[in-house]
Amino acid sequence: MSTATTDTAPDGDPQLGETDLEHGPDHPSDLKYVKIALILGAITALEVGTYFIQDASTGLLVALLFPMMAIKFLVVTAYFMHLKYDNPLFRRVFFFGLLLALFVFLIALSAFEFWNDDYLKFLR
Amino acid sequence: MTDVVAPPTQVADPPGEIGHGHATATGISNTKLAMWVYLGSDCLLFGSLISTYLLLRHRSVEGPGPEDVFDIPFTSVSSFVLLMSSLTMALAVASIGRGDVPRNRAWLATTAMLGGVFIGGQVYEFTTFYREGLGYTTNIFGSAFYTLTGFHGLHVSVGIVMLMSLLVMSARGNLGPERAEAVEIVGLYWHFVDIVWIVIFTVVYLIP
Numbered sequence: 001m002s003t004a005t006t007d008t009a010p011d012g013d014p015q016l017g018e019t020d021l022e023h024g025p026d027h028p029s030d031l032k033y034v035k036i037a038l039i040l041g042a043i044t045a046l047e048v049g050t051y052f053i054q055d056a057s058t059g060l061l062v063a064l065l066f067p068m069m070a071i072k073f074l075v076v077t078a079y080f081m082h083l084k085y086d087n088p089l090f091r092r093v094f095f096f097g098l099l100l101a102l103f104v105f106l107i108a109l110s111a112f113e114f115w116n117d118d119y120l121k122f123l124r
Numbered sequence: 125m126t127d128v129v130a131p132p133t134q135v136a137d138p139p140g141e142i143g144h145g146h147a148t149a150t151g152i153s154n155t156k157l158a159m160w161v162y163l164g165s166d167c168l169l170f171g172s173l174i175s176t177y178l179l180l181r182h183r184s185v186e187g188p189g190p191e192d193v194f195d196i197p198f199t200s201v202s203s204f205v206l207l208m209s210s211l212t213m214a215l216a217v218a219s220i221g222r223g224d225v226p227r228n229r230a231w232l233a234t235t236a237m238l239g240g241v242f243i244g245g246q247v248y249e250f251t252t253f254y255r256e257g258l259g260y261t262t263n264i265f266g267s268a269f270y271t272l273t274g275f276h277g278l279h280v281s282v283g284i285v286m287l288m289s290l291l292v293m294s295a296r297g298n299l300g301p302e303r304a305e306a307v308e309i310v311g312l313y314w315h316f317v318d319i320v321w322i323v324i325f326t327v328v329y330l331i332p
Contacts, residue, residue: 097164101171
């Protein structure tokens with residue numbers, strides 16, 4: 001266990017306070033968690049803001065919303081779930097599942113959109 | 125000839141890992157690895173449900189569609205509540221790592237409460253949709269929507285049960301820094317539920 005109970009690091013480094021050492025020197029402090037949550041909240045507000053754009057096309061909304069969704073997803077996994085700091089094996093296991101899920105989606109999409117009667121007739 | 129089995133060696137906590145002071149062949153916690161494998165497999169479950177929803181939502185012949193029933197401002201508040209519950213969960217994990225049991229208990233209770241608010245919002249939303257004529261079997265959009273969001277709500281409910289169990293353990297004095305990993309693992313599950321909602325909120329509610 002490397003839990004710190006004092007305001008200074010075991011090696012005497014005054015830069016590392018109690019909260020910096022809660023999970024080791026690389027893990028975020030409480031203050032950093034709050035800052036991350038504020039950023040996530042701000043991105044959510046921007047996402048909701050797109051709902052009020054008049055006559056926005058689906059293409060524009062996808063272009064605006066998907067990057068914001070991806071940023072929120074990656075920030076939560078990296079900092080709140082500690083993937084940025086933890087053993088790389090966890091990252092590989094999780095993202096392998098995620099990639100498989102995307103693959104399933106692409107297969108299902110192609111089954112519905114391309115491998116239907118209309119398209120097969122077109123090919124013939 | 126006899127097989128020689130090396131005795132398990134005590135693996136020191138790697139930098140950045142706490143409360144995992146048991147020996148494993150990989151040097152990482154088996155319980156934590158199991159949770160990550162489960163979360164990876166749960167990606168497939170939600171990936172399939174989201175794919176199904178996207179492919180079916182505009183194929184309804186009759187009945188209300190997404191644009192008729194969705195209340196984006198209301199769902200936005202629910203999304204914000206769930207997002208903030210991830211913050212309180214992260215603070216709960218951090219506080220148990222420091223050995224601060226009272227603060228850990230407070231953050232766990234706050235997270236459970238925020239999860240309860242989210243579930244309450246979902247029950248209200250489902251009830252409203254049903255009154256507006258969208259039942260589970262009304263049309264294909266309703267079936268896909270209720271299945272997807274219902275499964276997510278079930279996951280949140282299971283997370284609340286886990287949090288309440290941790291609170292009971294803590295009240296009995298069984299949740300100290302030596303069991304920080306239990307809190308961390310429940311935290312992983314909770315954050316996963318949050319990231320799934322991040323995707324659902326964008327893909328289901330915000331993109332027409």
